[in-house]
Amino acid sequence: MVRLRLAVGYDGANFSGWAAQPGRRTVQGEIERALAVVLRLDAVALTCAGRTDAGVHARGQVCHVDVPAASDTEVLRRRLAGALADDVRVHAIAAAPDGFDARFSARWRRYSYRICDDPAACDPLQRHHVVAWKRPLDVEAMNDACSPLLGEHDFAAYCRRRPGASTVRTLRELTWSRDDDRRLEARVVADAFCHSMVRSLVGAAVGVGEGRLAPEVPEQVLAAGVRNSRIMVMPPHGLTLEEVGYLDERALLL
Amino acid sequence: MVRLRLAVGYDGANFSGWAAQPGRRTVQGEIERALAVVLRLDAVALTCAGRTDAGVHARGQVCHVDVPAASDTEVLRRRLAGALADDVRVHAIAAAPDGFDARFSARWRRYSYRICDDPAACDPLQRHHVVAWKRPLDVEAMNDACSPLLGEHDFAAYCRRRPGASTVRTLRELTWSRDDDRRLEARVVADAFCHSMVRSLVGAAVGVGEGRLAPEVPEQVLAAGVRNSRIMVMPPHGLTLEEVGYLDERALLL
Numbered sequence: 001m002v003r004l005r006l007a008v009g010y011d012g013a014n015f016s017g018w019a020a021q022p023g024r025r026t027v028q029g030e031i032e033r034a035l036a037v038v039l040r041l042d043a044v045a046l047t048c049a050g051r052t053d054a055g056v057h058a059r060g061q062v063c064h065v066d067v068p069a070a071s072d073t074e075v076l077r078r079r080l081a082g083a084l085a086d087d088v089r090v091h092a093i094a095a096a097p098d099g100f101d102a103r104f105s106a107r108w109r110r111y112s113y114r115i116c117d118d119p120a121a122c123d124p125l126q127r128h129h130v131v132a133w134k135r136p137l138d139v140e141a142m143n144d145a146c147s148p149l150l151g152e153h154d155f156a157a158y159c160r161r162r163p164g165a166s167t168v169r170t171l172r173e174l175t176w177s178r179d180d181d182r183r184l185e186a187r188v189v190a191d192a193f194c195h196s197m198v199r200s201l202v203g204a205a206v207g208v209g210e211g212r213l214a215p216e217v218p219e220q221v222l223a224a225g226v227r228n229s230r231i232m233v234m235p236p237h238g239l240t241l242e243e244v245g246y247l248d249e250r251a252l253l254l
Numbered sequence: 255m256v257r258l259r260l261a262v263g264y265d266g267a268n269f270s271g272w273a274a275q276p277g278r279r280t281v282q283g284e285i286e287r288a289l290a291v292v293l294r295l296d297a298v299a300l301t302c303a304g305r306t307d308a309g310v311h312a313r314g315q316v317c318h319v320d321v322p323a324a325s326d327t328e329v330l331r332r333r334l335a336g337a338l339a340d341d342v343r344v345h346a347i348a349a350a351p352d353g354f355d356a357r358f359s360a361r362w363r364r365y366s367y368r369i370c371d372d373p374a375a376c377d378p379l380q381r382h383h384v385v386a387w388k389r390p391l392d393v394e395a396m397n398d399a400c401s402p403l404l405g406e407h408d409f410a411a412y413c414r415r416r417p418g419a420s421t422v423r424t425l426r427e428l429t430w431s432r433d434d435d436r437r438l439e440a441r442v443v444a445d446a447f448c449h450s451m452v453r454s455l456v457g458a459a460v461g462v463g464e465g466r467l468a469p470e471v472p473e474q475v476l477a478a479g480v481r482n483s484r485i486m487v488m489p490p491h492g493l494t495l496e497e498v499g500y501l502d503e504r505a506l507l508l
Binding site: 009010011057059077078080081082086087088089090091092119120121122123124125127128129132240 | 313332335382494
Protein backbone atom coordinates (compact mmCIF):
# COMPACT_ATOMS: atom_id res chain seq x y z
CA MET A 1 0.00 0.00 0.00
CA VAL A 2 1.04 3.60 -0.59
CA ARG A 3 -0.37 6.78 0.91
CA LEU A 4 -1.57 9.46 -1.51
CA ARG A 5 -2.07 13.13 -0.74
CA LEU A 6 -5.07 14.73 -2.51
CA ALA A 7 -5.88 18.42 -3.07
CA VAL A 8 -9.65 18.82 -3.19
CA GLY A 9 -12.14 21.58 -3.99
CA TYR A 10 -15.93 21.63 -3.75
CA ASP A 11 -19.04 23.76 -3.81
CA GLY A 12 -20.71 22.82 -0.52
CA ALA A 13 -24.24 23.78 -1.59
CA ASN A 14 -25.41 20.29 -2.48
CA PHE A 15 -23.49 18.34 0.16
CA SER A 16 -24.50 17.45 3.72
CA GLY A 17 -20.99 18.48 4.76
CA TRP A 18 -17.75 16.52 4.63
CA ALA A 19 -18.33 13.44 6.77
CA ALA A 20 -19.89 10.33 5.23
CA GLN A 21 -23.42 9.66 6.52
CA PRO A 22 -25.76 6.89 5.40
CA GLY A 23 -28.35 8.13 2.89
CA ARG A 24 -26.80 11.61 2.56
CA ARG A 25 -24.66 13.07 -0.23
CA THR A 26 -21.39 14.09 1.42
CA VAL A 27 -17.99 15.09 0.05
CA GLN A 28 -16.22 12.19 1.75
CA GLY A 29 -18.87 9.75 0.53
CA GLU A 30 -18.66 10.97 -3.09
CA ILE A 31 -14.85 10.88 -3.30
CA GLU A 32 -14.60 7.49 -1.55
CA ARG A 33 -17.16 6.08 -3.97
CA ALA A 34 -15.34 7.50 -7.03
CA LEU A 35 -11.95 6.27 -5.77
CA ALA A 36 -13.36 2.77 -5.23
CA VAL A 37 -14.82 2.72 -8.77
CA VAL A 38 -11.66 4.01 -10.46
CA LEU A 39 -9.31 1.78 -8.41
CA ARG A 40 -11.71 -1.23 -8.55
CA LEU A 41 -11.66 -1.65 -4.78
CA ASP A 42 -14.54 -2.58 -2.48
CA ALA A 43 -13.97 0.45 -0.29
CA VAL A 44 -11.42 3.12 0.52
CA ALA A 45 -11.12 5.37 3.58
CA LEU A 46 -10.41 9.05 3.11
CA THR A 47 -9.07 11.34 5.86
CA CYS A 48 -9.21 15.15 5.51
CA ALA A 49 -7.59 18.15 7.21
CA GLY A 50 -10.80 20.09 7.85
CA ARG A 51 -14.20 18.46 8.28
CA THR A 52 -16.37 21.21 6.80
CA ASP A 53 -20.05 21.61 7.71
CA ALA A 54 -23.02 21.42 5.35
CA GLY A 55 -22.92 24.27 2.83
CA VAL A 56 -19.26 25.19 3.45
CA HIS A 57 -16.95 25.24 0.39
CA ALA A 58 -13.31 24.31 -0.12
CA ARG A 59 -10.64 25.34 -2.58
CA GLY A 60 -7.67 23.85 -0.72
CA GLN A 61 -8.92 20.87 1.28
CA VAL A 62 -6.19 18.24 1.80
CA CYS A 63 -6.88 14.51 2.21
CA HIS A 64 -4.98 11.26 2.36
CA VAL A 65 -5.92 7.77 1.28
CA ASP A 66 -4.04 4.45 1.35
CA VAL A 67 -4.20 2.53 -1.93
CA PRO A 68 -2.43 -0.47 -3.49
CA ALA A 69 0.99 0.48 -4.88
CA ALA A 70 1.61 1.17 -8.57
CA SER A 71 -1.33 3.45 -9.27
CA ASP A 72 -0.41 6.09 -11.87
CA THR A 73 -1.43 9.31 -10.08
CA GLU A 74 -2.00 11.31 -13.29
CA VAL A 75 -4.27 8.61 -14.74
CA LEU A 76 -6.08 8.42 -11.39
CA ARG A 77 -6.52 12.22 -11.35
CA ARG A 78 -8.03 12.23 -14.86
CA ARG A 79 -10.34 9.29 -14.19
CA LEU A 80 -11.57 10.83 -10.93
CA ALA A 81 -12.51 13.99 -12.85
CA GLY A 82 -14.75 11.82 -15.02
CA ALA A 83 -16.19 9.82 -12.12
CA LEU A 84 -17.09 12.81 -9.92
CA ALA A 85 -19.88 15.37 -10.39
CA ASP A 86 -18.62 18.85 -11.29
CA ASP A 87 -19.27 20.32 -7.83
CA VAL A 88 -16.33 18.33 -6.37
CA ARG A 89 -12.86 18.04 -7.92
CA VAL A 90 -9.66 16.26 -6.97
CA HIS A 91 -7.22 18.87 -8.28
CA ALA A 92 -3.93 17.10 -7.57
CA ILE A 93 -2.68 13.72 -6.39
CA ALA A 94 0.86 12.87 -5.24
CA ALA A 95 2.63 10.28 -3.13
CA ALA A 96 2.56 11.51 0.47
CA PRO A 97 5.83 11.97 2.41
CA ASP A 98 6.66 9.33 5.02
CA GLY A 99 4.48 9.66 8.10
CA PHE A 100 2.10 12.15 6.45
CA ASP A 101 -1.42 12.33 7.87
CA ALA A 102 -3.77 14.90 6.30
CA ARG A 103 -5.38 15.62 9.66
CA PHE A 104 -2.68 15.15 12.28
CA SER A 105 0.27 16.53 10.30
CA ALA A 106 -1.60 19.78 9.53
CA ARG A 107 -0.17 22.81 11.35
CA TRP A 108 -2.73 25.40 10.31
CA ARG A 109 -5.93 25.87 8.35
CA ARG A 110 -6.87 29.04 6.46
CA TYR A 111 -10.47 29.97 5.73
CA SER A 112 -12.06 32.90 3.89
CA TYR A 113 -15.44 34.41 4.64
CA ARG A 114 -16.96 36.64 1.96
CA ILE A 115 -19.71 39.24 2.34
CA CYS A 116 -21.20 41.83 -0.01
CA ASP A 117 -22.69 44.63 2.12
CA ASP A 118 -24.65 46.39 -0.63
CA PRO A 119 -27.32 43.95 -1.84
CA ALA A 120 -27.87 45.85 -5.11
CA ALA A 121 -24.15 45.68 -5.91
CA CYS A 122 -23.61 41.94 -5.36
CA ASP A 123 -22.41 39.97 -8.38
CA PRO A 124 -25.03 37.28 -9.18
CA LEU A 125 -22.24 35.01 -10.47
CA GLN A 126 -20.69 34.97 -6.99
CA ARG A 127 -23.88 34.65 -4.96
CA HIS A 128 -23.25 30.99 -4.09
CA HIS A 129 -20.11 31.83 -2.09
CA VAL A 130 -20.56 35.50 -1.10
CA VAL A 131 -23.21 36.36 1.52
CA ALA A 132 -25.38 39.42 0.75
CA TRP A 133 -25.69 41.65 3.84
CA LYS A 134 -28.29 44.40 4.08
CA ARG A 135 -26.43 46.83 6.33
CA PRO A 136 -23.09 48.52 5.49
CA LEU A 137 -20.11 47.20 7.45
CA ASP A 138 -17.22 49.19 8.92
CA VAL A 139 -14.10 47.18 8.09
CA GLU A 140 -11.79 49.20 10.33
CA ALA A 141 -14.05 48.66 13.36
CA MET A 142 -14.20 44.95 12.56
CA ASN A 143 -10.41 44.66 12.44
CA ASP A 144 -10.05 46.56 15.71
CA ALA A 145 -12.60 44.29 17.40
CA CYS A 146 -10.97 41.12 16.08
CA SER A 147 -7.33 41.79 17.00
CA PRO A 148 -7.74 41.04 20.76
CA LEU A 149 -8.95 37.55 19.78
CA LEU A 150 -5.57 36.58 18.31
CA GLY A 151 -3.33 34.12 20.13
CA GLU A 152 -4.02 31.03 22.25
CA HIS A 153 -7.37 31.15 24.05
CA ASP A 154 -10.20 28.91 25.15
CA PHE A 155 -12.69 29.63 22.35
CA ALA A 156 -15.60 27.87 24.13
CA ALA A 157 -17.78 30.98 23.61
CA TYR A 158 -17.30 30.63 19.84
CA CYS A 159 -17.64 26.83 19.57
CA ARG A 160 -20.47 24.39 19.48
CA ARG A 161 -19.27 22.19 22.34
CA ARG A 162 -18.45 18.51 21.84
CA PRO A 163 -18.23 16.37 25.00
CA GLY A 164 -14.65 15.76 26.05
CA ALA A 165 -13.12 17.95 23.32
CA SER A 166 -10.84 20.87 24.10
CA THR A 167 -11.85 24.29 22.83
CA VAL A 168 -8.37 25.80 23.23
CA ARG A 169 -7.07 27.02 19.89
CA THR A 170 -4.39 29.40 18.60
CA LEU A 171 -5.88 32.03 16.31
CA ARG A 172 -3.05 33.33 14.14
CA GLU A 173 -4.88 35.73 11.86
CA LEU A 174 -8.35 37.27 11.58
CA THR A 175 -8.26 40.25 9.26
CA TRP A 176 -10.86 41.96 7.11
CA SER A 177 -10.30 43.70 3.80
CA ARG A 178 -12.58 45.27 1.21
CA ASP A 179 -12.21 45.14 -2.55
CA ASP A 180 -13.85 47.64 -4.92
CA ASP A 181 -16.97 45.52 -5.54
CA ARG A 182 -18.48 46.25 -2.11
CA ARG A 183 -17.12 42.84 -1.19
CA LEU A 184 -15.48 42.13 2.17
CA GLU A 185 -13.24 39.19 2.81
CA ALA A 186 -12.07 37.78 6.15
CA ARG A 187 -8.81 35.86 6.22
CA VAL A 188 -8.86 33.48 9.19
CA VAL A 189 -5.94 31.25 10.17
CA ALA A 190 -5.63 28.99 13.23
CA ASP A 191 -3.85 25.78 14.19
CA ALA A 192 -7.32 24.23 14.06
CA PHE A 193 -10.93 25.31 14.49
CA CYS A 194 -13.65 23.83 16.66
CA HIS A 195 -17.18 23.38 15.36
CA SER A 196 -18.83 26.58 13.98
CA MET A 197 -15.88 28.68 15.26
CA VAL A 198 -15.15 30.65 12.07
CA ARG A 199 -18.81 31.43 11.46
CA SER A 200 -19.21 32.61 15.08
CA LEU A 201 -16.07 34.77 14.99
CA VAL A 202 -17.32 36.30 11.72
CA GLY A 203 -20.73 36.88 13.33
CA ALA A 204 -19.09 38.79 16.19
CA ALA A 205 -17.16 40.96 13.73
CA VAL A 206 -20.27 41.63 11.61
CA GLY A 207 -22.18 42.67 14.75
CA VAL A 208 -19.50 45.29 15.41
CA GLY A 209 -19.24 46.25 11.73
CA GLU A 210 -22.94 47.08 11.45
CA GLY A 211 -22.87 49.02 14.75
CA ARG A 212 -25.11 46.61 16.67
CA LEU A 213 -22.36 45.48 19.06
CA ALA A 214 -19.85 47.68 20.90
CA PRO A 215 -16.26 47.13 19.70
CA GLU A 216 -15.23 45.41 22.96
CA VAL A 217 -18.02 42.79 22.89
CA PRO A 218 -16.16 40.09 20.90
CA GLU A 219 -13.28 40.17 23.42
CA GLN A 220 -15.65 40.23 26.42
CA VAL A 221 -17.56 37.24 25.06
CA LEU A 222 -14.29 35.35 24.58
CA ALA A 223 -13.31 36.08 28.19
CA ALA A 224 -16.74 35.05 29.54
CA GLY A 225 -16.22 31.63 27.96
CA VAL A 226 -19.88 30.85 27.26
CA ARG A 227 -21.91 31.18 24.10
CA ASN A 228 -23.77 34.48 23.81
CA SER A 229 -27.00 34.89 21.87
CA ARG A 230 -25.88 38.31 20.56
CA ILE A 231 -23.19 36.57 18.49
CA MET A 232 -24.70 35.28 15.23
CA VAL A 233 -23.47 32.11 13.59
CA MET A 234 -23.14 33.33 10.00
CA PRO A 235 -24.55 31.33 7.06
CA PRO A 236 -22.29 28.53 5.77
CA HIS A 237 -22.17 29.56 2.10
CA GLY A 238 -19.86 32.54 2.75
CA LEU A 239 -17.19 30.20 4.17
CA THR A 240 -14.43 28.53 2.13
CA LEU A 241 -11.52 26.37 3.34
CA GLU A 242 -8.72 27.89 1.27
CA GLU A 243 -5.50 26.25 2.40
CA VAL A 244 -3.96 23.80 4.86
CA GLY A 245 -0.37 24.18 6.03
CA TYR A 246 2.01 21.33 6.88
CA LEU A 247 5.33 21.32 8.65
CA ASP A 248 7.47 21.55 5.52
CA GLU A 249 5.51 24.55 4.26
CA ARG A 250 5.28 26.28 7.60
CA ALA A 251 8.04 28.75 6.81
CA LEU A 252 5.73 30.34 4.23
CA LEU A 253 3.38 31.56 6.92
CA LEU A 254 5.72 32.46 9.80
CA MET B 255 -41.03 61.57 -17.71
CA VAL B 256 -37.29 61.13 -17.24
CA ARG B 257 -34.99 58.54 -18.76
CA LEU B 258 -32.92 56.44 -16.35
CA ARG B 259 -29.77 54.50 -17.20
CA LEU B 260 -29.40 51.16 -15.36
CA ALA B 261 -26.31 48.98 -14.87
CA VAL B 262 -27.43 45.36 -14.62
CA GLY B 263 -25.83 41.99 -13.79
CA TYR B 264 -27.29 38.49 -13.91
CA ASP B 265 -26.55 34.79 -13.80
CA GLY B 266 -28.19 33.56 -17.00
CA ALA B 267 -28.65 29.95 -15.82
CA ASN B 268 -32.29 30.28 -14.80
CA PHE B 269 -33.42 32.75 -17.47
CA SER B 270 -34.77 32.09 -20.98
CA GLY B 271 -32.50 34.90 -22.15
CA TRP B 272 -33.02 38.65 -22.08
CA ALA B 273 -36.13 39.27 -24.13
CA ALA B 274 -39.56 39.10 -22.47
CA GLN B 275 -41.61 36.08 -23.62
CA PRO B 276 -45.03 35.05 -22.33
CA GLY B 277 -44.82 32.24 -19.78
CA ARG B 278 -41.01 32.31 -19.59
CA ARG B 279 -38.72 33.76 -16.91
CA THR B 280 -36.55 36.33 -18.70
CA VAL B 281 -34.25 39.09 -17.47
CA GLN B 282 -36.28 41.82 -19.16
CA GLY B 283 -39.52 40.37 -17.80
CA GLU B 284 -38.20 40.17 -14.23
CA ILE B 285 -36.78 43.70 -14.14
CA GLU B 286 -39.85 45.23 -15.81
CA ARG B 287 -42.07 43.48 -13.26
CA ALA B 288 -39.93 44.67 -10.33
CA LEU B 289 -39.78 48.25 -11.66
CA ALA B 290 -43.56 48.32 -12.08
CA VAL B 291 -44.07 47.08 -8.49
CA VAL B 292 -41.59 49.51 -6.94
CA LEU B 293 -42.79 52.50 -9.01
CA ARG B 294 -46.48 51.49 -8.73
CA LEU B 295 -46.97 51.62 -12.48
CA ASP B 296 -49.03 49.30 -14.64
CA ALA B 297 -46.10 48.55 -16.93
CA VAL B 298 -42.68 49.84 -17.89
CA ALA B 299 -40.61 49.15 -21.01
CA LEU B 300 -36.92 48.37 -20.64
CA THR B 301 -34.39 48.63 -23.50
CA CYS B 302 -30.95 47.01 -23.24
CA ALA B 303 -27.63 47.29 -25.07
CA GLY B 304 -27.12 43.56 -25.63
CA ARG B 305 -29.95 41.06 -25.92
CA THR B 306 -28.24 38.03 -24.42
CA ASP B 307 -29.35 34.46 -25.21
CA ALA B 308 -30.60 31.86 -22.74
CA GLY B 309 -27.84 30.89 -20.31
CA VAL B 310 -25.59 33.88 -21.07
CA HIS B 311 -24.52 36.04 -18.10
CA ALA B 312 -23.93 39.76 -17.70
CA ARG B 313 -21.84 41.88 -15.36
CA GLY B 314 -22.12 45.14 -17.29
CA GLN B 315 -25.42 45.12 -19.17
CA VAL B 316 -26.79 48.67 -19.71
CA CYS B 317 -30.49 49.49 -20.01
CA HIS B 318 -32.75 52.52 -20.13
CA VAL B 319 -36.28 53.04 -18.94
CA ASP B 320 -38.59 56.08 -18.99
CA VAL B 321 -40.31 56.74 -15.67
CA PRO B 322 -42.30 59.61 -14.11
CA ALA B 323 -40.03 62.41 -12.88
CA ALA B 324 -39.02 62.80 -9.23
CA SER B 325 -38.06 59.19 -8.48
CA ASP B 326 -35.18 59.07 -5.99
CA THR B 327 -32.69 56.83 -7.81
CA GLU B 328 -30.96 55.57 -4.64
CA VAL B 329 -34.28 54.61 -3.05
CA LEU B 330 -35.28 52.93 -6.31
CA ARG B 331 -31.98 51.02 -6.44
CA ARG B 332 -32.44 49.72 -2.87
CA ARG B 333 -36.06 48.74 -3.41
CA LEU B 334 -35.26 46.92 -6.64
CA ALA B 335 -32.65 44.87 -4.77
CA GLY B 336 -35.45 43.71 -2.46
CA ALA B 337 -37.96 43.11 -5.28
CA LEU B 338 -35.63 41.04 -7.50
CA ALA B 339 -34.36 37.48 -6.99
CA ASP B 340 -30.65 37.29 -6.23
CA ASP B 341 -29.67 36.04 -9.70
CA VAL B 342 -30.38 39.48 -11.21
CA ARG B 343 -29.25 42.82 -9.77
CA VAL B 344 -29.65 46.44 -10.79
CA HIS B 345 -26.26 47.69 -9.62
CA ALA B 346 -26.60 51.40 -10.40
CA ILE B 347 -29.26 53.86 -11.57
CA ALA B 348 -28.69 57.40 -12.80
CA ALA B 349 -30.45 60.01 -14.92
CA ALA B 350 -29.49 59.38 -18.55
CA PRO B 351 -27.83 62.15 -20.59
CA ASP B 352 -30.02 63.91 -23.17
CA GLY B 353 -30.68 61.70 -26.17
CA PHE B 354 -29.28 58.58 -24.50
CA ASP B 355 -30.56 55.23 -25.79
CA ALA B 356 -29.08 52.11 -24.20
CA ARG B 357 -29.18 50.26 -27.52
CA PHE B 358 -28.63 52.86 -30.23
CA SER B 359 -26.12 55.07 -28.38
CA ALA B 360 -23.86 52.09 -27.63
CA ARG B 361 -20.57 52.18 -29.58
CA TRP B 362 -19.15 48.82 -28.52
CA ARG B 363 -19.92 45.74 -26.46
CA ARG B 364 -17.30 43.68 -24.61
CA TYR B 365 -17.82 40.00 -23.78
CA SER B 366 -15.69 37.42 -21.95
CA TYR B 367 -15.67 33.72 -22.62
CA ARG B 368 -14.11 31.51 -19.93
CA ILE B 369 -12.82 27.95 -20.29
CA CYS B 370 -10.94 25.60 -17.94
CA ASP B 371 -9.04 23.10 -20.08
CA ASP B 372 -8.08 20.65 -17.31
CA PRO B 373 -11.34 19.18 -15.95
CA ALA B 374 -9.70 18.00 -12.71
CA ALA B 375 -8.37 21.51 -12.02
CA CYS B 376 -11.62 23.47 -12.52
CA ASP B 377 -12.85 25.42 -9.49
CA PRO B 378 -16.32 24.08 -8.53
CA LEU B 379 -17.26 27.57 -7.29
CA GLN B 380 -16.80 28.93 -10.83
CA ARG B 381 -18.42 26.08 -12.74
CA HIS B 382 -21.56 28.08 -13.54
CA HIS B 383 -19.63 30.59 -15.67
CA VAL B 384 -16.47 28.71 -16.73
CA VAL B 385 -16.80 25.89 -19.28
CA ALA B 386 -14.83 22.71 -18.51
CA TRP B 387 -12.99 21.48 -21.63
CA LYS B 388 -11.51 18.00 -21.84
CA ARG B 389 -8.62 18.71 -24.23
CA PRO B 390 -5.73 21.11 -23.54
CA LEU B 391 -5.83 24.33 -25.56
CA ASP B 392 -2.91 26.18 -27.19
CA VAL B 393 -3.51 29.86 -26.41
CA GLU B 394 -0.83 31.11 -28.80
CA ALA B 395 -2.32 29.20 -31.74
CA MET B 396 -5.78 30.53 -30.82
CA ASN B 397 -4.53 34.13 -30.84
CA ASP B 398 -2.78 33.64 -34.17
CA ALA B 399 -5.92 32.16 -35.72
CA CYS B 400 -8.15 34.96 -34.37
CA SER B 401 -6.14 37.99 -35.43
CA PRO B 402 -7.14 37.83 -39.17
CA LEU B 403 -10.78 38.11 -38.05
CA LEU B 404 -10.28 41.63 -36.67
CA GLY B 405 -11.73 44.61 -38.52
CA GLU B 406 -14.90 45.15 -40.55
CA HIS B 407 -16.18 41.99 -42.23
CA ASP B 408 -19.39 40.24 -43.17
CA PHE B 409 -19.61 37.72 -40.31
CA ALA B 410 -22.43 35.71 -41.95
CA ALA B 411 -20.41 32.50 -41.42
CA TYR B 412 -20.41 33.16 -37.66
CA CYS B 413 -24.01 34.34 -37.27
CA ARG B 414 -27.37 32.69 -37.03
CA ARG B 415 -29.03 34.61 -39.85
CA ARG B 416 -32.06 36.83 -39.29
CA PRO B 417 -34.05 37.80 -42.40
CA GLY B 418 -33.26 41.30 -43.58
CA ALA B 419 -30.55 41.91 -40.96
CA SER B 420 -26.99 42.84 -41.91
CA THR B 421 -24.20 40.59 -40.67
CA VAL B 422 -21.46 43.19 -41.25
CA ARG B 423 -19.71 43.99 -37.97
CA THR B 424 -16.43 45.53 -36.83
CA LEU B 425 -14.51 43.17 -34.56
CA ARG B 426 -12.12 45.31 -32.52
CA GLU B 427 -10.56 42.74 -30.24
CA LEU B 428 -10.49 38.95 -29.88
CA THR B 429 -7.63 37.91 -27.63
CA TRP B 430 -7.01 34.91 -25.45
CA SER B 431 -5.06 34.81 -22.20
CA ARG B 432 -4.42 32.16 -19.57
CA ASP B 433 -4.24 32.60 -15.82
CA ASP B 434 -2.51 30.18 -13.45
CA ASP B 435 -5.66 28.15 -12.67
CA ARG B 436 -5.72 26.42 -16.04
CA ARG B 437 -8.36 28.98 -16.94
CA LEU B 438 -8.48 30.70 -20.33
CA GLU B 439 -10.33 33.90 -20.99
CA ALA B 440 -11.28 35.44 -24.33
CA ARG B 441 -11.77 39.21 -24.47
CA VAL B 442 -14.10 40.02 -27.38
CA VAL B 443 -15.02 43.57 -28.42
CA ALA B 444 -17.11 44.68 -31.41
CA ASP B 445 -19.39 47.56 -32.35
CA ALA B 446 -22.18 44.99 -32.07
CA PHE B 447 -22.61 41.22 -32.40
CA CYS B 448 -25.11 39.26 -34.41
CA HIS B 449 -26.85 36.21 -33.00
CA SER B 450 -24.52 33.47 -31.63
CA MET B 451 -21.49 35.33 -33.08
CA VAL B 452 -19.26 35.31 -29.97
CA ARG B 453 -19.96 31.65 -29.25
CA SER B 454 -19.16 30.72 -32.88
CA LEU B 455 -15.93 32.77 -32.95
CA VAL B 456 -14.91 31.09 -29.67
CA GLY B 457 -15.78 27.69 -31.18
CA ALA B 458 -13.47 28.38 -34.14
CA ALA B 459 -10.64 29.36 -31.79
CA VAL B 460 -11.16 26.29 -29.60
CA GLY B 461 -11.06 24.04 -32.69
CA VAL B 462 -7.64 25.46 -33.50
CA GLY B 463 -6.52 25.41 -29.85
CA GLU B 464 -7.19 21.70 -29.47
CA GLY B 465 -5.52 20.93 -32.81
CA ARG B 466 -8.67 19.76 -34.60
CA LEU B 467 -8.71 22.69 -37.06
CA ALA B 468 -5.78 24.08 -39.05
CA PRO B 469 -4.83 27.63 -37.96
CA GLU B 470 -6.12 29.17 -41.20
CA VAL B 471 -9.62 27.63 -40.97
CA PRO B 472 -11.30 30.46 -38.98
CA GLU B 473 -10.19 33.02 -41.59
CA GLN B 474 -11.17 30.74 -44.51
CA VAL B 475 -14.62 30.19 -43.01
CA LEU B 476 -15.05 33.96 -42.62
CA ALA B 477 -14.14 34.49 -46.27
CA ALA B 478 -16.47 31.71 -47.47
CA GLY B 479 -19.35 33.56 -45.83
CA VAL B 480 -21.49 30.52 -44.99
CA ARG B 481 -21.84 28.58 -41.77
CA ASN B 482 -19.54 25.59 -41.50
CA SER B 483 -20.36 22.52 -39.43
CA ARG B 484 -16.74 22.23 -38.27
CA ILE B 485 -17.22 25.44 -36.24
CA MET B 486 -18.87 24.63 -32.91
CA VAL B 487 -21.24 27.04 -31.22
CA MET B 488 -19.87 26.95 -27.68
CA PRO B 489 -22.16 26.50 -24.63
CA PRO B 490 -23.79 29.70 -23.36
CA HIS B 491 -22.67 29.50 -19.73
CA GLY B 492 -19.05 30.45 -20.54
CA LEU B 493 -20.20 33.78 -21.98
CA THR B 494 -20.57 37.03 -20.00
CA LEU B 495 -21.46 40.51 -21.26
CA GLU B 496 -18.88 42.54 -19.33
CA GLU B 497 -19.16 46.12 -20.52
CA VAL B 498 -20.90 48.45 -22.98
CA GLY B 499 -19.20 51.58 -24.29
CA TYR B 500 -20.91 54.85 -25.16
CA LEU B 501 -19.72 57.87 -27.06
CA ASP B 502 -18.52 59.82 -24.03
CA GLU B 503 -16.41 56.87 -22.86
CA ARG B 504 -15.12 55.95 -26.27
CA ALA B 505 -11.74 57.57 -25.71
CA LEU B 506 -10.99 54.92 -23.07
CA LEU B 507 -10.95 52.19 -25.68
CA LEU B 508 -9.36 53.89 -28.69
